[in-house]
Amino acid sequence: MTQINGIDTKVIENLVENFKKNPEEGMAGWSSSVKWKDGFNAEAQVGDHKPVPMDEPEWFSGSNKGPGPAELLLSALGGCLSLSFIATASLMGIKVNSLEVNVSGQLDLNVMLGLKEGNPGFNEVDVQFTVDSEADDKQLEELVSKAMEISPVKNSLERNVQVNSTLKRNK
Numbered sequence: 001m002t003q004i005n006g007i008d009t010k011v012i013e014n015l016v017e018n019f020k021k022n023p024e025e026g027m028a029g030w031s032s033s034v035k036w037k038d039g040f041n042a043e044a045q046v047g048d049h050k051p052v053p054m055d056e057p058e059w060f061s062g063s064n065k066g067p068g069p070a071e072l073l074l075s076a077l078g079g080c081l082s083l084s085f086i087a088t089a090s091l092m093g094i095k096v097n098s099l100e101v102n103v104s105g106q107l108d109l110n111v112m113l114g115l116k117e118g119n120p121g122f123n124e125v126d127v128q129f130t131v132d133s134e135a136d137d138k139q140l141e142e143l144v145s146k147a148m149e150i151s152p153v154k155n156s157l158e159r160n161v162q163v164n165s166t167l168k169r170n171k
Contacts, residue, residue, distance in 0.1 A: 004090045004093065004094075004095060005086050005089060005090045005095065005096050006086075007086060007087065007090040009090050009091055012087065012090070012091060013091070031046075032044050032045065032046045033045045033046075034054075039055070039061070039062060039063055040055050040056040040060070040061065040062040040063070041053070041054070041055045041062070041063055041065050041066070042055070044072075052066070052072070053066030053067075054066045054067060054068060054069055056068050060109075070105075070107055070122075073122075073157075074103040074105060074125065075103070076153050077103050077125065077127070077151075077153050077154060077157065078102070078127070080151045080152060081101050081103075081127060081129075081148065081151050081153075081154060082099055082101045082147075084146070084147035084148075084150050084151045085099060085129065085131075085143050085146075085147035086099065088143055088146045088147060088150070089133070089135075089143050092139075094134075094139060094143070095133060095134060095135075096133045096135075097132040097133060098130075098131070098132040099129070099130070099132075100129075100130040101127060101128070101129055101130075102127070102128045102130070103125060103126070103127050103128075104125070104126050105123075105124060105125040105126065106122070106123075107120065107121065127148075129144050131143075
């Protein structure tokens with residue numbers, strides 16, 4: 001076992017070798033089920049994990065029982081980028097002492113509330129990586145670049161992802 005940054009790099013290296021031989025095994029499905037509770041309060045069930053609460057702040061008629069969906073989207077991006085950064089650093093043999101990824105963006109609630117035309121979503125998101133490592137600046141810049149390149153969440157946000165919906169009546 002080769003451990004660096006809490007990652008067993010042998011596991012990742014074995015996956016890479018397996019997927020080179022069997023690319024179809026590299027296709028992985030993900031899912032989440034969100035159940036509305038009341039008001040703006042809902043819970044996401046993801047795998048066997050504890051439910052993730054979501055809500056809106058009181059100033060927006062929520063009860064603030066959890067982060068809002070837009071905050072969770074930013075958190076998903078930050079989480080994916082941090083894991084992409086750490087995976088790449090580990091495979092390159094670079095020790096990371098600490099990493100913080102801050103993600104921010106603005107929504108125009110006027111659009112969401114139908115007060116004007118436009119995009120109700122984020123038009124731009126800013127990401128800041130704060131790293132403590134013995135790596136030099138060039139290596140750290142390479143790690144940030146690679147994390148941005150390989151992050152599934154970042155790439156999903158930047159591309160036109162087709163979102164399909166169906167309706168099923170609960171009887």
